[in-house]
Amino acid sequence: MKPSLLKRGLLIAASSMLWSSSLVVQVRAAETVSAPATGTPVKLVLQITIDQLRGDLPRVFKERFGPGGFRYLMDKGVFYNNAHYMHADTETGPGHATLVTGAQPGQHGIIGGDWWDESTKRIVYSVEDNNYKVFSEHVDTEVGKTQGGRAPTNLESTTFGDELFIASEETAKIFAVSGKDRSAIIPGGRAGKAFWLEHGKFVTSSYYFKELPSWLVAWNNQKIAENYRDKSWDLLQPKSSYWRKDRDDMSWEGGYKHLGRTMPKKLAAADDESYYRGLEHTVVGDELVLAFTKDLIQREKLGRGSSVDYLSVSFSSTDLVGHTWGVGSLEAEDNILRVDRNLADLFAYVDKSVGLEKTLIVLSADHGVADVTEYVQQLGFPALRVDPQALPKEVNDALKKQYSTDLDLVQTFTYPYIYLNLDTVSKLNLNIEEVEHAAATVAMKFPGIYFAATRGDIMTGRVPALPFMQRVTNTFHPRRSGNVHVVANQHALLMHYPWNLKTGMHGSVWTYDTYVPIFIVAPGVVPKVCSRPVGPQDIAPTISTFIGIKPPSGSVGIPLAEVVDSPKDSK
Numbered sequence: 001m002k003p004s005l006l007k008r009g010l011l012i013a014a015s016s017m018l019w020s021s022s023l024v025v026q027v028r029a030a031e032t033v034s035a036p037a038t039g040t041p042v043k044l045v046l047q048i049t050i051d052q053l054r055g056d057l058p059r060v061f062k063e064r065f066g067p068g069g070f071r072y073l074m075d076k077g078v079f080y081n082n083a084h085y086m087h088a089d090t091e092t093g094p095g096h097a098t099l100v101t102g103a104q105p106g107q108h109g110i111i112g113g114d115w116w117d118e119s120t121k122r123i124v125y126s127v128e129d130n131n132y133k134v135f136s137e138h139v140d141t142e143v144g145k146t147q148g149g150r151a152p153t154n155l156e157s158t159t160f161g162d163e164l165f166i167a168s169e170e171t172a173k174i175f176a177v178s179g180k181d182r183s184a185i186i187p188g189g190r191a192g193k194a195f196w197l198e199h200g201k202f203v204t205s206s207y208y209f210k211e212l213p214s215w216l217v218a219w220n221n222q223k224i225a226e227n228y229r230d231k232s233w234d235l236l237q238p239k240s241s242y243w244r245k246d247r248d249d250m251s252w253e254g255g256y257k258h259l260g261r262t263m264p265k266k267l268a269a270a271d272d273e274s275y276y277r278g279l280e281h282t283v284v285g286d287e288l289v290l291a292f293t294k295d296l297i298q299r300e301k302l303g304r305g306s307s308v309d310y311l312s313v314s315f316s317s318t319d320l321v322g323h324t325w326g327v328g329s330l331e332a333e334d335n336i337l338r339v340d341r342n343l344a345d346l347f348a349y350v351d352k353s354v355g356l357e358k359t360l361i362v363l364s365a366d367h368g369v370a371d372v373t374e375y376v377q378q379l380g381f382p383a384l385r386v387d388p389q390a391l392p393k394e395v396n397d398a399l400k401k402q403y404s405t406d407l408d409l410v411q412t413f414t415y416p417y418i419y420l421n422l423d424t425v426s427k428l429n430l431n432i433e434e435v436e437h438a439a440a441t442v443a444m445k446f447p448g449i450y451f452a453a454t455r456g457d458i459m460t461g462r463v464p465a466l467p468f469m470q471r472v473t474n475t476f477h478p479r480r481s482g483n484v485h486v487v488a489n490q491h492a493l494l495m496h497y498p499w500n501l502k503t504g505m506h507g508s509v510w511t512y513d514t515y516v517p518i519f520i521v522a523p524g525v526v527p528k529v530c531s532r533p534v535g536p537q538d539i540a541p542t543i544s545t546f547i548g549i550k551p552p553s554g555s556v557g558i559p560l561a562e563v564v565d566s567p568k569d570s571k
């Protein structure tokens with residue numbers, strides 16, 4: 001690494017000591033460079049993401065929260081209660097990328113959890129890079145993930161953390177922690193260091209470290225995850241106080257292996273794989289992330305140096321609880337109370353180690369979530385689960401018939417895109433746009449499908465003036481998007497197999513999936529509730545403007561006036 005300007009400044013200052021008149025000037029210059037954030041009192045930017053925290057939930061549970069967590073954010077910050085993603089694939093990867101880049105998927109490149117890569121003829125995972133091995137003896141077998149290395153290579157925009165690192169002359173410390181790899185790697189950007197949970201331990205990859213830092217090894221050697229083997233997940237408060245106390249055992253609820261449908265849940269499992277994955281399906285996942293994060297703040301002395309530091313913490317338990325038991329479950333009710341308690345714990349720790357008055361906190365979510373399909377059916381809505389294997393098969397069969405060929409014309413369905421087999425299209429000398437239209441026509445007749453937009457039409461702007469089409473076009477990436485973007489009906493659950501079998505799901509263009517809360521607390525910012533329409537793409541340009549650095553390279557968001565136009569700037 002290049003010597004920082006700060007060090008260079010001090011060297012010059014030291015060498016000029018013989019000429020005392022220049023000493024003062026040089027030292028002042030060094031001080032200016034060491035705090036390039038234009039006089040902001042902020043020492044730490046803490047970006048918290050609660051995976052799957054839909055925008056209504058903080059308000060719904062407001063009276064149930066204790067002091068110091070969500071209530072701290074509500075009392076001290078700006079609460080945007082009408083924030084929506086403006087992209088179509090409302091999943092974890094695209095959401096986190098938008099949160100930290102201010103870009104839409106078309107600019108940050110993370111169009112989904114995974115996508116078809118035509119150049120290598122395979123599905124790639126959003127944060128895979130086989131040049132950088134994961135320091136772990138364990139191979140994660142979660143569905144949808146490819147094995148192999150991990151790095152932020154597929155991210156095309158800089159992040160807020162990257163920009164802070166550059167603006168600070170490489171003095172800012174940038175870290176990202178999460179239960180999920182992509183929720184740490186994406187916020188970590190290129191300049192940061194990312195840690196995520198695998199098998200009860202925090203891991204990282206050779207992209208970040210040549211060898212594991214000793215403090216990381218020491219943390220893992222505490223084996224904190226083992227402490228839960230004889231414990232249960234029980235309700236935090238008396239059962240009589242829960243709204244859903246009589247709805248703990250609903251027929252549509254899933255259950256991760258040993259964890260079952262009802263509370264309490266014994267955490268012990270028959271084998272280690274089930275035990276560790278089981279922990280991540282409960283509030284324990286968040287507790288491990290919290291414990292690790294506090295240790296990281298301490299060991300790296302975050303917020304206590306000369307520059308502004310950045311820490312991203314993404315809590316994943318809400319997502320896994322929502323997928324497994326549903327957002328309306330007793331489990332989800334208990335989970336959000338525990339999220340609140342964990343936030344209060346984290347804020348108290350940050351107050352002690354950095355000072356909340358010197359901390360900019362932004363909290364949001366990577367996506368919302370739909371109410372469970374079978375529950376919505378009970379209410380009389382035509383909700384359904386679309387078979388993600390039958391849809392591409394029907395399209396492929398119809399195309400083969402139409403073009404009188406035995407060759408497959410559909411390559412794959414990787415939500416939300418149908419990818420055509422370009423080799424077959426070329427071999428048969430077909431017009432690609434015609435085949436795309438033929439595929440879209442078949443897809444739109446499939447039960448549960450609302451609309452299908454072709455690549456050709458998206459690229460040339462020939463899309464209908466439907467309100468959600470901007471979300472479809474914002475998701476479009478020239479190299480990564482497929483030939484047909486499929487949009488399911490409201491309450492129709494379409495996801496790649498076997499994700500559509502999970503009890504609760506997100507990923508659509510509809511408001512239950514795009515709706516997230518945004519809280520921003522920062523020195524000088526006047527607390528208020530703001531209901532004008534904004535989006536998570538506004539966060540990175542807002543905090544960039546507040547700190548006084550340039551926004552990330554792909555940013556298209558608009559700085560939020562309630563934060564950047566605060567009285568602090570009208571001095």
Ligand SMILES: [Zn+2]
Nearest residue numbers: 052092319323
């Ligand atoms: Zn999810």
